[in-house]
Amino acid sequence: MDAANYLYLSALLFTIGAVGVVVRRNAIVVFMCIELMLNAANLAFVTFSRINGDLNGQVVAFFTMVVAACEVVVGLAIIVTIYRSRRSASVDDASLLKR
Amino acid sequence: MTTSNSLVYLIALPLLGATILLLAGRRADKWGHLLGTLMSASSFGVGLYQLSQMLSRSNEARPVTQKLFEWISVGTFNVDAGLLLDQLSICFVLLITGVGTLIHIYSISYMSHDHDRRRFFAYLNLFIAAMLLLVLGNSYLNLYVGWEGVGLASYLLIGFWNQKPAYATASKKAFVMNRIGDMGLSFAIMIAFATIGTVSFEGIKEHAHHTSTGALTAIGIMLLVAATGKSAQFPLQAWLGDAMAGPTPVSALIHAATMVTAGVYLITRSNFIFDAAPTAQLLVVIVGAITLLFGALIGTAKDDIKKALAASTMSQIGYMILGAGLGPVGYAFAIMHLLTHGFFKAGMFLGAGSVMHGMNDEVNMRKYGALRKFMPITFVTFGLGYLAILGVPPFAGFYSKDMIIETAFNSGGTKGIILGVVTLLGAGITAFYMTRVMILTFTGKSRWDAEAHPHESPILMWLPMAILAVGSVSSGFLLSRGDALVNWLAPLFEHHGEHEELLAPIVVSGLALAMVAIGVAVAFLKYSRQEVAAVAPENVSVFTKIARQDLMQDSFNEAVFMRPGQLLTSALVKTDEHVIDGAVRGVAQLALGSGSVLRGVQSGFVRSYAALILIGAALLIAAIWVVI
Amino acid sequence: MVDLAISVGTTQNPEAILFWVLAPLTVAAALGMLLVKKAVHSAILMASVMINLAIFYIAQDALFLGIVQIVVYTGAVMMLFLFILMLVGVDSSDSLTETITGLRPIAIVASVGFGGLLISLIGRATLGRSAVGLSEANMNGNVKGLASLLFSTYVWPFEVVSALLITAALGAMVLAHHQRIQTRPTQREMSTARFRGESLANAAGLPGPGVYARHNAVDVPALLPDGTPAANSINATLKARGDMLTSGSFELGKVDTSAEEEK
Numbered sequence: 001m002d003a004a005n006y007l008y009l010s011a012l013l014f015t016i017g018a019v020g021v022v023v024r025r026n027a028i029v030v031f032m033c034i035e036l037m038l039n040a041a042n043l044a045f046v047t048f049s050r051i052n053g054d055l056n057g058q059v060v061a062f063f064t065m066v067v068a069a070c071e072v073v074v075g076l077a078i079i080v081t082i083y084r085s086r087r088s089a090s091v092d093d094a095s096l097l098k099r
Numbered sequence: 100m101t102t103s104n105s106l107v108y109l110i111a112l113p114l115l116g117a118t119i120l121l122l123a124g125r126r127a128d129k130w131g132h133l134l135g136t137l138m139s140a141s142s143f144g145v146g147l148y149q150l151s152q153m154l155s156r157s158n159e160a161r162p163v164t165q166k167l168f169e170w171i172s173v174g175t176f177n178v179d180a181g182l183l184l185d186q187l188s189i190c191f192v193l194l195i196t197g198v199g200t201l202i203h204i205y206s207i208s209y210m211s212h213d214h215d216r217r218r219f220f221a222y223l224n225l226f227i228a229a230m231l232l233l234v235l236g237n238s239y240l241n242l243y244v245g246w247e248g249v250g251l252a253s254y255l256l257i258g259f260w261n262q263k264p265a266y267a268t269a270s271k272k273a274f275v276m277n278r279i280g281d282m283g284l285s286f287a288i289m290i291a292f293a294t295i296g297t298v299s300f301e302g303i304k305e306h307a308h309h310t311s312t313g314a315l316t317a318i319g320i321m322l323l324v325a326a327t328g329k330s331a332q333f334p335l336q337a338w339l340g341d342a343m344a345g346p347t348p349v350s351a352l353i354h355a356a357t358m359v360t361a362g363v364y365l366i367t368r369s370n371f372i373f374d375a376a377p378t379a380q381l382l383v384v385i386v387g388a389i390t391l392l393f394g395a396l397i398g399t400a401k402d403d404i405k406k407a408l409a410a411s412t413m414s415q416i417g418y419m420i421l422g423a424g425l426g427p428v429g430y431a432f433a434i435m436h437l438l439t440h441g442f443f444k445a446g447m448f449l450g451a452g453s454v455m456h457g458m459n460d461e462v463n464m465r466k467y468g469a470l471r472k473f474m475p476i477t478f479v480t481f482g483l484g485y486l487a488i489l490g491v492p493p494f495a496g497f498y499s500k501d502m503i504i505e506t507a508f509n510s511g512g513t514k515g516i517i518l519g520v521v522t523l524l525g526a527g528i529t530a531f532y533m534t535r536v537m538i539l540t541f542t543g544k545s546r547w548d549a550e551a552h553p554h555e556s557p558i559l560m561w562l563p564m565a566i567l568a569v570g571s572v573s574s575g576f577l578l579s580r581g582d583a584l585v586n587w588l589a590p591l592f593e594h595h596g597e598h599e600e601l602l603a604p605i606v607v608s609g610l611a612l613a614m615v616a617i618g619v620a621v622a623f624l625k626y627s628r629q630e631v632a633a634v635a636p637e638n639v640s641v642f643t644k645i646a647r648q649d650l651m652q653d654s655f656n657e658a659v660f661m662r663p664g665q666l667l668t669s670a671l672v673k674t675d676e677h678v679i680d681g682a683v684r685g686v687a688q689l690a691l692g693s694g695s696v697l698r699g700v701q702s703g704f705v706r707s708y709a710a711l712i713l714i715g716a717a718l719l720i721a722a723i724w725v726v727i
Numbered sequence: 728m729v730d731l732a733i734s735v736g737t738t739q740n741p742e743a744i745l746f747w748v749l750a751p752l753t754v755a756a757a758l759g760m761l762l763v764k765k766a767v768h769s770a771i772l773m774a775s776v777m778i779n780l781a782i783f784y785i786a787q788d789a790l791f792l793g794i795v796q797i798v799v800y801t802g803a804v805m806m807l808f809l810f811i812l813m814l815v816g817v818d819s820s821d822s823l824t825e826t827i828t829g830l831r832p833i834a835i836v837a838s839v840g841f842g843g844l845l846i847s848l849i850g851r852a853t854l855g856r857s858a859v860g861l862s863e864a865n866m867n868g869n870v871k872g873l874a875s876l877l878f879s880t881y882v883w884p885f886e887v888v889s890a891l892l893i894t895a896a897l898g899a900m901v902l903a904h905h906q907r908i909q910t911r912p913t914q915r916e917m918s919t920a921r922f923r924g925e926s927l928a929n930a931a932g933l934p935g936p937g938v939y940a941r942h943n944a945v946d947v948p949a950l951l952p953d954g955t956p957a958a959n960s961i962n963a964t965l966k967a968r969g970d971m972l973t974s975g976s977f978e979l980g981k982v983d984t985s986a987e988e989e990k
Contacts, residue, residue, distance in 0.1 A: 006783065007849045009750050013776070015842030016757045022710045022834040023825070026766050028812055032773045035804065036757060039780050042792075050787045053859030055872045058789050059881055062873065065792075065799055066888045070895035072804050076811045077902035083815045084905075087967055092826060095703035702827065710833050717841035724844050727851070 006047040013040035027079045027089045031072065038068045101156065105145065106165040106182040106235065109192060112142045114228035120221035131217030132210070135224050136203040142227065143196035150189055158590045161186055164237060171240075178298060183237035186587050190434060191234040191357075191364060194441045198356045199227045201563035205449055206348040208559035209456060219259060219346065226252035230357055234364060238299035239288045242365070246284060246329065249358045250277045256353060257345040269341035276338040280328010284365075287321035290314060304371040312376060319372050319379025322365055323386060330362025330416050333390040337652040339413055340397070343405040347452030350405055355412050355448050356441035363416065363437050366423040367430045370592055374426060383424030384514075388521045391417030395528035399535070400646030402635050403462045404451045407536050408444070411488065414525060415440050421518065422503040425510050427592045431585040432502040438584075439495035439574045443487035446567030450481035453560055454540060457553040464539040465635060466548055471541040473553040476561045478541050480568035485537050487571040489530050489615050492608075495575030500526065502579070505607040519602075523614050530618025538626045546631065742786055753779040764823060770808050777801045788861040790869040934960040947972045 013036060020033030042061040049057025083089050116138030120131045127134070153161045162185035171178040184192065203223060210216045229248025236242040254277075258270030291298050294314040295306045307315065326332060331339035331354075342354050353359070366373060366383060373380045394414030401407040415436070422433035455462060457474055471478045487494040490501055504526065508519035547553070555561070578584040602610075635647075700711070756772045756779070763769055777800045784793035825831045864872055877885050912920075921930050934949045934957045946965055948956035961971050 003787075004849060005746060005750070006787065008846055009753065009783075011842060011845040011849060012754055013757055015838050015845070016754070016761065018709075018713050018716075018841065019834055019838040020761045022706055022713060022838075023761065023831060025706070025826075026769075028766050028808060028815070029760070029769045032760065032769055032808060035800075036760070036773065036776065039777060039796075039800070042796075043780055043783060046784050046787050046789045046792060049789065050861050051859075053861060053864055055861070055864050055869075055876055058792055058869075058873060059876050061789075061792055062795070062877070063881075063884060063888055065795060066892060069799060069804060070892050072807060073895045073899045074902070076807060077899035079811060080814065081902050089815045091705050094705070704827055707827055707830060710830055710837065713834065713837045713841060717837050717844060720841060720844040720848060724848055724851075727848075 003047055003051055007044055010040045010044040010047065013037075013043070025090045025092050027082070027091050028076075030091055031075055031079070034075075035068060035072065038064060101160050101163045103149075103152075103163045103165050103184075106149070106163060106184055107167060108145050109142050109149070109184075109196075109235065110182075110228050110231045112138045112145070113224040113231070117221045117225035117228060120217055120224065123217075125217075128217050132203075132207045132220045135220030136200065136207065138224055139196060139200045139203045139227055142231070143193070143200045146189070146192040146196045149184055150193065153184075153186075153189060161590070175296065176292070178238055178240050180241060181237040181299075182235045182241075183300065184235060185591060187364075187367060187434065187591055188234045190438060190584075190588075192231060194438055195227060195230050195234070195357050198441055198445050198567070199223070199352055201566055202348045202352045202445065202449070205351075205452070205560050205563040206346075208557050209348055209452055210346065213346075215259070219256075222252055222255045222259070223348075223352070226256065226353060226358070230361070233361055237301070238297075239284070239291060239303075240298045242368075243281075243284055243288060246325070246361065247281065249353070249361065250274065250281065250329070253277070253342070253353050253358055256349040257342045259346055259349070260344070263344075266344040269338075269344035273338040273342045276335050277328050280325045280335055283321045283324025283328065287318045287325065290318050290321060294318075300368065307371045307375050310375075315372050315376040316379045319369070319376040320382060322369050322372065323379060323383055326362030326365050326383075326420065327386060328362075329365075330359050330420065331390075331413050332362060332386050332417065332420055333393055336390060336393065336413055337656055339409050340401075340406050343403070343409050347405065347448060347455060350409070351445045351448030351452065354409060355444040359412060359416055360419065360437045360441070363419040363423055363433055366420065367434060370427070370430055373424070374593060380424055380426060381514075384421055384518065385424075387417045387419070387421030387424055388518060389417070390414065391421060391525040392521060392528070393417070395525050395532065396646055398532035399528060400643055401532075402465050402539075404454065404464050404467075404536060404540065405448070405462055407464070407532060408448055408451060411529065411533065412440075412444055414529060415444065415488070418500060418503050418522065418525065421522065422506060425503075425506050425518075428509075429503070429506050430592050431588045432499060432506055434588060435575075435578050435584050436496075436499035436503055438578060439487065439499045439571070442567050442570030442574050443484040443495055446564055446571050447481055447484040447488070449560070449564045449567065450477050450484065453477040453556040453564065454553075456556050456560065458547070458551050461548065461551065464536065465631060466546050466551075467540045468543045468547070468631070469541070469545040470553055474541075474555050476555055477564065480561070480564040481541070482537065483568040484571045485533050487575070488533055489619070490526060490611055491615070492612075493572075493576055495571050495573070497608075498575030498579040501604075501608050501611055504611055505602070505604055508602050508607060519607075523610055526611050527614035527618040530615040531622045534619045534622035535626055538622060539631060543627065543631060745782070745786055749779050749782060762823075767809070767812050770805060770812060773808070774801050774805045777805065788865055788869065791873050929959075936960045936962075 017033045017035075017037035017040060020036065021030050024030050024033065042064050045057040045061040045064070047057075049055060049061075079089060082094055086093055116135050120127055120135060123131070149163065153163070162183060164184075165182045167180040167182065169177070170180040203220070206216075206219065206223065210219050213219065226249060229245050229252055231245070233242055233245030233249055236245055254270050254274040257273050258267050261267040261270065288298050291303060295303055295310055297303060297306070324335075327335045339354060339359065343350055345354070373383065391414045394410045394412070394417055398407050398410035398414060401410055419433040419437050419440070422429040422436060453474065454467065454470060454477060457470070457477075458467065461467070483494070487496040490496040504519060504522040507522045508515050510518060700707075753776055756775045760769045760772045760776070763772065777796060781793045781796035781801070784790075784796055861869075866872075921932075924930075934951075936945045936947060936949055945962065947961075948958055948971070949960040951957050956973070958966075965971055
């Protein structure tokens, strides 16, 4: 089996995540799509690690996970804060910057 | 060449006076005029001391220099702020400080009723300092500082009574026309720097021999432009008549004796340039010839006593410029005429001031008449000046003006004959209009206004007049006795072979005296035998009308320079508004338009931004796809 | 040049089966995430994607990461997501109609372009040397191998990332913290307010929501004795979120008042 298949899968998942960020309005779903993109990148890193025969790729994936965790924590806190004041989790409602 | 440390006091003393008087303000009102006079007189004292020192040295050692400080030092271009006192400058120094001091004394009384007398003296001191810097500078750049300084002082003094709009305008006019000349001087300095690489008199004199004639001609023409501006020569002569708006002592000092002769000084000082540039020299002669007739013709029609004298000044400076343009033989006579003219014209201006003082500041000669009995001293001093300017022997003008006429005749060829005729004609017209001034002012019946109470002026006023009258009588004789001035100045100028004499001196003198006699006779017939109207008659010939209009000089300037200038400025304003502002607004419109187009992208929706990022990422990958 | 697409590893055929079974499921789950209306369904699908990815990690000799993926992502992060979903309304479903004109076609075109280019780029890409498996690197075990890297080469980034994690935790607390602008009323004060209020109607406390055994009824208003719903029996948050049900189906029929009238 080609290890490259994992890379194709990774690219596909990443693209799906990107589309999700653009088309979904619910901030939580948007966040999940971002997580999907990060995970797709992680998959690519793990595959590269396997292809190259050293563990550096896995270390980077590990760091990505930690950073993703941080991002989720802060991002969800922001969503909660916005929800508290606007009673909505739609990213379209938070569009005050245009005026 | 000798060095000295005391030259700077010549300038520093009056400058100190001006500074104190200007900074002290009203506190100095009580003693300001005394301080100003003292400073001028002490400067005169320093001048006399320098003269005595100079006399005790040999010809070669007479020029004195003093380096004040290093002014500009850029690469190979070095200009020191330095002073040079040589045989030529000392003449000017003594004239400026001597006549200046007399006029200071005169002004104490003349301006005694003026609220701002202290300021007047401050400006006078400033003028003396600037004029001394002009004649003492050892390079064109130093001269230029003084040149601008006297322009400033002249502007301030012409507009001294600037509460009258006409006077303020007159000062502005003088300033603007002087600026044109100043541009000439600055151009001359720039050309000298560009072609010769130095701006000092000494340096240029050294390099003049191996500099191209074209460059020297250009410098000479630019210097001539400068001289026409400052000395009110054709075609920049129009400001002098209006400059009579200033107080009469100013007219006497600045616009008769000293500042207006700066052009003559400049040309004489630049003799090494003009001697090597015959074209420029010819132009100098032409300008002088035109102006001497121009001024004389204006003088015949003026009823304003000061303006008649101003026209006469213009004409007499025309003589000097002409003399200076005749080359080495003429320089000394130009300077001699300048000195004698400084005496008699300043004396006559002070006389005019004295008359005005007695006649409630009336300047119209048609409202004078019969003042001889009421102002005997003024009449006598003015009369002596009158005889001097006419060139009646043995008065001063006879020696100086006749020498110029004679030199003109002897300058050779057709040019000599034309110049000789012009100068003779000028002498005749001068005799006519000066006699007219004398007759209208001092003789005949009184045509005074009802409230006029003519009286003789106080001693502080007539004493300077008397001293100047003595000068008018004796200066010519003293200066030409044994060719004193010519020999004194001779080391400065290059000598050429003697010209052949077209006419013997005695013949020239005879011709000149004949012309003068004709002029005087015509004036007698016209103004003494006939009744003089108190109001200028209107039904006069078109020539008189033109002469009253200063030979259309203002109309000419207005039509040739002012109107096109206004058109140009309004065109430029339109260009500015439509083309330049249009371009600027167009850029703003472009920014605005593209902004409003691009604003659509900034929807504020984070998802549309995300879509843009996605597009960008796709393009980036496409780029990589293409590159790899 | 050796093609990147190269068979690696020892468990060739079983891995291929694993991949071809799980990869379509993963993609389907990821697509489903986009297409379902309810955020909570998206979260479930996301969790399944993550579990699949964990399996892929393990299949590729990344044992440690696979376990971490399940523990951290599927366990902690997804729980966090679900928790927040509960907080903002688990039942609320999104409308999938696009409100920004032209965004959807743009997104589809851009994503198809992006994905297509990326995949074709991977297809074209070549690696400078032959690919190797991880069997050598994992000789002492995957965890030991990772640990020796993390605590030697990557120790500085590791410490920095730990600082980032702590900062993020603090940041989340700061963001979520609600600054009181008034002192919290004590029970005594609230009690006093109830009795000193305009009416004594609520003196005994607000009515609880209707309780119906077959339903989590905190979202249904209680019925007053006359049969009308008591609006103030519902939590204000639920009301604001629009998760309130009508009590109509639980209401009594018309109240028979004839007995009283007979008196």
